[in-house]
Amino acid sequence: MSATTAVNKKRKQANSGPVLDWSASHGPVTGALSATTGALAVATTGAATGMPPAWALAVGAAGALGHTVAGLKVRNAGRTLAFKASAWLVGAGWTTWAMTSGPLSWAALGSLATIGVGIGAGTRSVALYEEAREDEAIAAAGRQVALELSAERRAIAAEWVERIQRICSVTVRVLAVELWESANGYSLDLEPQGGVTYDRIAQHGPQLSADAKLPHGCTAALGPGIHQGRAILDVTTVNVLAEPRTYPDDYSPLSVHTGIPWGFRTNGEEVRAYLREQCALVVGPTGSGKTNMLHTILGGFARAEDMLTFVIDLNAGSAGLPWVLPALNGELTGQDGKPVRPGIDWLAGTYEEAMLMLNAAIAIGLHRKRAYQDLMAREDTDLLPVSAKIPQIMLVIDEGAEILVSTDRQLKELAKKIFEFIRMQRAMGGRTVITALGATGSVLGNLLIRREAKVRVALTGGETEGMDLSKMFPGRRGLRVDQAPFKGAGFMGTPESPGALFKAWRIKPSQIRDITVATSDRHPRLDDVSARAAGAAYARRWDAERTAWMRSLPADAGILSDPTAEPGGEGGGLNLSALRGVREPGQAGAAREDELLRRFREEIDAQFATAPDPSASPAASGLNLSALRGEADQDSPAQRAALAALFAAGPDGTGASAIARALADEHGTTRQTVVGWLKAWTEDGTAVRVGEGTKARYVHRDHAPEPPIQS
Numbered sequence: 001m002s003a004t005t006a007v008n009k010k011r012k013q014a015n016s017g018p019v020l021d022w023s024a025s026h027g028p029v030t031g032a033l034s035a036t037t038g039a040l041a042v043a044t045t046g047a048a049t050g051m052p053p054a055w056a057l058a059v060g061a062a063g064a065l066g067h068t069v070a071g072l073k074v075r076n077a078g079r080t081l082a083f084k085a086s087a088w089l090v091g092a093g094w095t096t097w098a099m100t101s102g103p104l105s106w107a108a109l110g111s112l113a114t115i116g117v118g119i120g121a122g123t124r125s126v127a128l129y130e131e132a133r134e135d136e137a138i139a140a141a142g143r144q145v146a147l148e149l150s151a152e153r154r155a156i157a158a159e160w161v162e163r164i165q166r167i168c169s170v171t172v173r174v175l176a177v178e179l180w181e182s183a184n185g186y187s188l189d190l191e192p193q194g195g196v197t198y199d200r201i202a203q204h205g206p207q208l209s210a211d212a213k214l215p216h217g218c219t220a221a222l223g224p225g226i227h228q229g230r231a232i233l234d235v236t237t238v239n240v241l242a243e244p245r246t247y248p249d250d251y252s253p254l255s256v257h258t259g260i261p262w263g264f265r266t267n268g269e270e271v272r273a274y275l276r277e278q279c280a281l282v283v284g285p286t287g288s289g290k291t292n293m294l295h296t297i298l299g300g301f302a303r304a305e306d307m308l309t310f311v312i313d314l315n316a317g318s319a320g321l322p323w324v325l326p327a328l329n330g331e332l333t334g335q336d337g338k339p340v341r342p343g344i345d346w347l348a349g350t351y352e353e354a355m356l357m358l359n360a361a362i363a364i365g366l367h368r369k370r371a372y373q374d375l376m377a378r379e380d381t382d383l384l385p386v387s388a389k390i391p392q393i394m395l396v397i398d399e400g401a402e403i404l405v406s407t408d409r410q411l412k413e414l415a416k417k418i419f420e421f422i423r424m425q426r427a428m429g430g431r432t433v434i435t436a437l438g439a440t441g442s443v444l445g446n447l448l449i450r451r452e453a454k455v456r457v458a459l460t461g462g463e464t465e466g467m468d469l470s471k472m473f474p475g476r477r478g479l480r481v482d483q484a485p486f487k488g489a490g491f492m493g494t495p496e497s498p499g500a501l502f503k504a505w506r507i508k509p510s511q512i513r514d515i516t517v518a519t520s521d522r523h524p525r526l527d528d529v530s531a532r533a534a535g536a537a538y539a540r541r542w543d544a545e546r547t548a549w550m551r552s553l554p555a556d557a558g559i560l561s562d563p564t565a566e567p568g569g570e571g572g573g574l575n576l577s578a579l580r581g582v583r584e585p586g587q588a589g590a591a592r593e594d595e596l597l598r599r600f601r602e603e604i605d606a607q608f609a610t611a612p613d614p615s616a617s618p619a620a621s622g623l624n625l626s627a628l629r630g631e632a633d634q635d636s637p638a639q640r641a642a643l644a645a646l647f648a649a650g651p652d653g654t655g656a657s658a659i660a661r662a663l664a665d666e667h668g669t670t671r672q673t674v675v676g677w678l679k680a681w682t683e684d685g686t687a688v689r690v691g692e693g694t695k696a697r698y699v700h701r702d703h704a705p706e707p708p709i710q711s
């Protein structure tokens with residue numbers, strides 16, 4: 001009975017005098033007391049007032065009837081109804097007798113006490129009986145559901161035992177079948193007989209899926225079970241990867257220790273990356289959703305209270321900019337009107353800044369090793385206890401794999417530092433997330449990456465080229481690229497969660513802003529020990545001159561910091577992923593939501609007529625990036641930058657001093673060096689020298705007034 005009903009009832013009773021509450025519940029003591037004291041009161045007042053004894057019998061009969069009707073209403077058991085009715089009748093019988101023979105005699109009072117004890121005992125047993133009856137009813141309903149469920153489970157078990165026998169020639173026992181709460185599939189706990197291991201069945205994954213007629217994008221994937229003699233078979237029956245799901249709008253705090261959610265599995269469960277000791281490798285060809293996934297990762301790191309994210313992105317910093325620019329430009333306002341801190345802690349978009357960053361990160365690790373000896377001894381650990389006070393440094397390098405395998409002299413320098421960071425910093429709270437366009441063979445050929453980067457993602461988006469899933473997820477058979485032909489979908493494996501289908505959430509630019517605002521107060525500060533080691537390079541990372549490039553992305557920003565150009569490498573020349581949209585229209589350009597990158601591309605498009613065919617000759621396609629492609633097979637990014645500056649100068653041309661000035665900050669190139677290059681270009685026809693003496697200037701051959709003149 002609810003509190004209000006009870007109160008109302010009380011009020012009603014107070015207004016209209018006592019009423020008989022047939023359904024009022026009594027325990028064994030209060031029930032007996034109420035019955036016997038009631039009977040005594042009726043008998044004494046009845047005897048004193050000369051009430052006819054038959055009245056008591058009538059009251060008892062009415063009581064018995066009333067209780068039976070009330071009991072029926074609440075569906076009491078027959079046994080309970082009979083007991084309650086008889087209690088009323090016994091009480092009434094005693095009252096009738098006591099009224100005629102005198103209620104206050106020892107015989108009358110003694111017999112009344114006996115009746116009281118009897119009613120008490122009876123009520124207790126009836127209450128227990130009611131309770132048991134109720135429990136039994138609930139259990140019966142549960143059994144019915146379980147029976148239906150277990151019929152379904154039994155059918156599933158029988159079906160798979162037969163299928164595995166027929167296709168893999170392996171006999172299995174099914175120990176349990178778990179139907180997923182998401183209703184997207186189920187898991188079987190199997191015990192292959194005769195010492196057969198799970199991988200014998202796993203290699204037949206595709207045949208098993210086909211035989212089970214699973215929809216596209218659904219798999220029957222086998223993984224190891226609780227011990228070597230057991231296996232878990234995960235069967236997905238609904239393809240949840242096809243539909244886009246946006247990043248959950250719960251931006252609650254995370255930690256390196258809680259793991260960072262990177263996406264969801266086919267059963268709808270989120271999958272987390274635990275990066276305290278692991279590095280991560282994310283492979284995704286153009287258009288597979290790699291940039292989106294990177295933002296999801298950066299979003300997770302921004303939410304963490306004990307992680308500081310350093311981003312290196314030599315493609316004009318495009319991966320990091322949405323996390324920095326809105327905050328840096330003051331476009332965002334935090335709670336209480338406070339300024340908003342960027343969602344990442346450091347962004348390097350140029351080679352020089354990346355060098356500063358890596359040097360600082362390495363110095364931090366070395367210094368931490370010495371400075372935190374005592375703390376680690378106290379905590380009895382050989383891993384630096386990462387916390388909000390001593391944050392983990394997550395170094396995220398977009399297309400870092402391409403840097404690691406580059407043959408370019410400068411990029412090799414960077415690669416050396418990245419490897420040093422990976423090798424030295426596990427214990428000191430420094431880990432990396434490296435993305436790759438797909439060069440899995442060359443990247444995974446590196447022992448250090450294989451050993452340290454066990455959190456792995458392969459975004460396929462249906463792309464089959466360069467996707468060696470068996471190398472990415474050794475030991476996982478039956479993973480096929482065509483199982484995940486959707487943008488943002490692919491495979492993810494971690495030491496905790498074996499490689500299997502997954503999909504990254506779609507994260508919109510507005511969410512990036514929301515997360516930046518929501519997490520602004522949460523980002524840790526670099527501990528003093530580390531900040532001292534990192535020095536001015538860290539302290540002044542947001543200085544206007546160091547971030548100027550972010551605000552005014554020059555059309556040639558990507559060219560100046562091309563991470564993938566490998567002189568002498570296959571194809572040679574420019575291979576800028578930031579410019580990929582220019583060379584491969586339709587692949588990425590249209591889809592990209594990053595406002596700045598779009599602007600950047602528009603500028604490129606406006607400045608250079610786009611050349612869809614990379615092999616088109618400069619003369620045939622007009623000058624554009626493809627023209628630079630052949631010529632830019634130069635020795636260094638500085639030389640390519642100089643060539644870009646020459647081209648950008650148009651028909652007016654430029655001189656060695658101006659080019660040297662343009663390159664000074666970025667590359668430190670001297671005028672003398674530029675003079676040498678201009679001489680060489682004039683000799684091979686790339687540039688034309690016009691004017692004499694102080695008026696002498698150089699024009700790119702495509703802007704030259706007359707056909708190139710060989711000097």
Ligand SMILES: Nc1ncnc2c1ncn2[C@@H]1O[C@H](COP(=O)(O)OP(=O)(O)OP(=O)(O)O)[C@@H](O)[C@H]1O
Pocket residue numbers: 244245284285286287288289290291292293487488489503504505506507577580587588589591592593
């Ligand atoms: N997880 C996802 N869910 C749904 N759609 C997605 C997802 N990830 C990406 N997409 C779609 O794919 C498009 C391309 O994504 P994204 O820019 O991340 O690809 P990319 O691999 O980085 O390509 P590029 O290297 O050319 O920039 C997005 O604009 C979006 O429409």
